Amino acid sequence: MGRETGWKNTVLGDTVTVNDYVIKAEDFNDKGQVFVSISMDREKLKTSPLSAGMEVVYNDRVKVYAQKVDPNYETIKKDGKEFKTGNWNPYSKLDILIKGEPEFDIDVETKKDTYDSKSTGDSVLDVSIEIKNDGDAKAKNAILTIDTAGMDVLKGKKSTHLEMFLKTRLLNL
Structure with missing residues (x-):
């Protein structure tokens, strides 16, 4: 499921x-x-009775x-009759687990701070992209697509498939 909160x-x-x-x-x-009950923003999302050894899951995110x-x-x-005595003071011991999610930190860098489209030396824009997964889970089958704002890609590609993404990855476009 992911992170256990205890x-x-x-x-x-x-x-x-x-x-x-x-x-x-x-x-x-x-x-x-x-x-x-499991709620978020004062909205009840799910309610369930639980006995010891049972679990309730909401949206594959919370268990x-x-x-x-x-x-x-x-x-x-x-x-021959049963009676309950004393104060009724029930309690439960619950494990609460939250599914971890990937969280991407994407840095885009160019070799120069400014480019002049009229300058012959600035006809090519070199870009490197660094992606870090700072989240609590690995990313599976993610597709990264770069919007080039109509510019042609001379080397590299505008889209890449990230089958399994655990750590920092450098992409050069």
Whole structure:
């Protein structure tokens, strides 16, 4: 899935914010389930009941896994009947995982600061492009296309396919 943010203990009404996603323990029931919601910008995206060992995934980006759900009350038997005693104070232990994404930092450099289209020596514009993936995940099957603003490409290409992109890559156009 990507980056794990670690487990969080939650009680009724607790919220945990991770990368703008808000995970909330909405409710608990006496069957050992926590009702979890995933929201962003005050909009509820997904709600699901979770028992220990279950997970809910939203849009292949956020996963909430219930390590433990404890109703946190005692049950006693009296005259063949079960009674819950003490304060009902349920809690859960949740793992929250956020899928990492690639993030590109693209630097375009030319050999000179200015070019004069009327000058014979400036008839060719040498450009080098450096791409860095500063994100949390590798990029797969990305296509980089350079807009040359109508200029002809004499050497190199305007588009390149990046099958797997983990680190800095230099492209010369």
